[in-house]
Amino acid sequence: QQPVQSPQAVILREGEDAVINCSSSKALYSVHWYRQKHGEAPVFLMILLKGGEQKGHEKISASFNEKKQQSSLYLTASQLSYSGTYFCGTGDPDDYKLSFGAGTTVTVRA
Amino acid sequence: EADIYQTPRYLVIGTGKKITLECSQTMGHDKMYWYQQDPGMELHLIHYSYGVNSTEKGDLSSESTVSRIRTEHFPLTLESARPSHTSQYLCASRWGGVNTEAFFGQGTRLTVV
Numbered sequence: 001q002q003p004v005q006s007p008q009a010v011i012l013r014e015g016e017d018a019v020i021n022c023s024s025s026k027a028l029y030s031v032h033w034y035r036q037k038h039g040e041a042p043v044f045l046m047i048l049l050k051g052g053e054q055k056g057h058e059k060i061s062a063s064f065n066e067k068k069q070q071s072s073l074y075l076t077a078s079q080l081s082y083s084g085t086y087f088c089g090t091g092d093p094d095d096y097k098l099s100f101g102a103g104t105t106v107t108v109r110a
Numbered sequence: 111e112a113d114i115y116q117t118p119r120y121l122v123i124g125t126g127k128k129i130t131l132e133c134s135q136t137m138g139h140d141k142m143y144w145y146q147q148d149p150g151m152e153l154h155l156i157h158y159s160y161g162v163n164s165t166e167k168g169d170l171s172s173e174s175t176v177s178r179i180r181t182e183h184f185p186l187t188l189e190s191a192r193p194s195h196t197s198q199y200l201c202a203s204r205w206g207g208v209n210t211e212a213f214f215g216q217g218t219r220l221t222v223v
Contacts, residue, residue, distance in 0.1 A: 002152075002169055030208040041200065041214035042153070049209050087153060091208030096141050096160040098202070098212055099169055102152035 001026050003090045005101035012078045012108045020073040020104045022088030031064055031071040032089035032098070042087060045073075078108045113137050116201050116215035123191055123222055131186045131218045133201035142184040143202040143212065146170060153200065159184055191222045 003024045010018050022031060030049050034042040048064035048071055062073045075082055085103040092099075114135040123129055133142070144157040145168075155168030159178040173195070174188050184203075188195055198219045204212040 032211070034212075034214075041216050042202075044211040044213070047209055047211060085150070089212075093208045095166065096208070097155065097158060097166075097168070098141075098143060098204070098208075099155050100145075100153040105150070 002099045003031075003088050003101040005086075005088055005104050007104060008102070009105040010107070012075075012082075012106065014080060014108060014110055015077055016108075018075045018078065018106065020075070020086050020088075020106075021070065022072070022090075022101055023068070023070045024090050026069070026090070026092075028064070028066060028069050028071070028090055029093050030091040031062075032091065033060075033062060033071075033073050034087045034089065034100075035084045036087065036103075037084040045086075075106065078106075080108050080110065082106060083108045114201065114203055114213050114215045116199075116218050118218060119216060120219050121221070123220070125190075125192055125222055127191050129188050129191055129220070131199055131201075131220070133184045133186070133215055134182050135184075135203045135213070135215075136182060137203065137205070137213070138181065139203035139205045139213075140181065141204050141206075141212075142178065144168070144174075144176060144184070144186050145200040145202065146172065147198045147200055147217075149198070157186065191220075193222045196220060196222050 033045040036042040154170035156172040157176040201215040
């Protein structure tokens, strides 16, 4: 089952904040966040694990609510370089699947 | 830097042809994945493997097949290409369980005419 992301798209001015949400109908063990720029491969941002451990990017933060089966990615004081499509992925420990949501396209304007 | 390679980067091929998209990684990762992505759209998992001689179908039904004879190699084959197969195909790999990051190749953009 693929995770569900919202919103589909967001337009920001430099310096503004945004939140991207990711939810799943299944119990979450880990949530991955990746960013893909146009014409490039997705690049790892961070992983959030059950129990609160977090690994990844220094300047982008995220939260993981195991009870609600949700994760949120926070883009704070956005920069032009934050533009791209953000994907959340959920890992299944039983069969090692890694499935992604539909993505959220972020456009940061000067 | 990720050491995962996909060839070719671009391929234009006629309907009915058999094609194989190559994916290789030099990181010794045991898990490998194929995703299909239309431009600007979501990543659809079509196949994955958790080790040599193991392959599984993903979330999106696909007419393609995969094999995993060697750890580092995970090719995807279309026996008879059709225009509906036109898309970008991304390969990824990672090591271990659900708490490890995936590394993506640059993708193969396939056009079937």
